[in-house]
Amino acid sequence: MLDAGHTQETLLEVNNIEVIYNHVILVLKGVSLTVPKGGITALLGGNGAGKTTTLKAISNLLHSERGEVTKGTIEYRGQRIQDLSPSDLVQRGVIQVMEGRHCFEHLTVEENLMTGAYTRKDGSAAVSADLEMVYSYFPRLKERRKSQAGYTSGGEQQMCAIGRALMSRPETILLDEPSMGLAPQLVEEIFTIVKNLNEKEGVSFLLAEQNTNVALRYAHYGYILESGRVVMDGPAKELSENPDVKEFYLGMSEEGRKSYRDVRSYRRRKRWLS
Ligand SMILES: Nc1ncnc2c1ncn2[C@@H]1O[C@H](COP(=O)(O)OP(=O)(O)O)[C@@H](O)[C@H]1O
Ligand SMILES: [Mg+2]
Numbered sequence: 001m002l003d004a005g006h007t008q009e010t011l012l013e014v015n016n017i018e019v020i021y022n023h024v025i026l027v028l029k030g031v032s033l034t035v036p037k038g039g040i041t042a043l044l045g046g047n048g049a050g051k052t053t054t055l056k057a058i059s060n061l062l063h064s065e066r067g068e069v070t071k072g073t074i075e076y077r078g079q080r081i082q083d084l085s086p087s088d089l090v091q092r093g094v095i096q097v098m099e100g101r102h103c104f105e106h107l108t109v110e111e112n113l114m115t116g117a118y119t120r121k122d123g124s125a126a127v128s129a130d131l132e133m134v135y136s137y138f139p140r141l142k143e144r145r146k147s148q149a150g151y152t153s154g155g156e157q158q159m160c161a162i163g164r165a166l167m168s169r170p171e172t173i174l175l176d177e178p179s180m181g182l183a184p185q186l187v188e189e190i191f192t193i194v195k196n197l198n199e200k201e202g203v204s205f206l207l208a209e210q211n212t213n214v215a216l217r218y219a220h221y222g223y224i225l226e227s228g229r230v231v232m233d234g235p236a237k238e239l240s241e242n243p244d245v246k247e248f249y250l251g252m253s254e255e256g257r258k259s260y261r262d263v264r265s266y267r268r269r270k271r272w273l274s
Contacts, residue, residue: 008037041221049225052099057074098161109145138193159193175206178191
């Protein structure tokens, strides 16, 4: 499906965007990226690199943060989406799962999932079928369907947030830091589900992650952001074999494994800055 040589349909095209907060703080300094149909595209980078800002720029969620796209264009299926509200975007098939897995704590898991279907006009039978589809991917959610979301585990809340997004029947999910705060085994479980949704339901993903290691194992293509700029991009496999990525993002080098802290204090200039 994603072999070189096949022309892929482009869904999302971010072209050279600049984002400024509070009229003065320049955070994104010309970010460009492409999300093809049927792919998992990773947006990588450390804390503060601009991943969340990029996702919020795409889904038009910056206004409440006093942020503004001041340059560049964002298109979905060739049409500008910069002036659409988040619910217009959902109608076009794009939905964001926010960082920090926001569920409605006082609603049950199932009620949370059902809130994801509010924009749909295809009737309750289709919605019920999709609820079963979500439960088939997330059996844990089915077990916890009657539990108040606020009392479920962090992993279950992340699943609930993704499940709720699925209930809108999206073509593309913008997923912000799904691994945050979760134990490694749960992170693998969630990424495996993302991969299944991508392969079996055809959902395309733009996935923001600090956890480069896990993201590159599941994504097809990656972009690395540093201080609001894309410093490198390429097929996930190539990135994971790149010496700089290994050293600075995967905590490895030719001398063997290095901890993140060692890498930080290691002053060799990154090759992409020279
Ligand atoms: N509402 C805001 N107002 C001012 N600065 C912000 C705001 N939100 C984020 N920033 C700044 O923008 C930069 C990028 O943040 P963010 O997009 O959250 O990065 P990431 O998701 O990669 O951790 C950081 O320096 C952060 O402090
Ligand atoms: Mg973030």
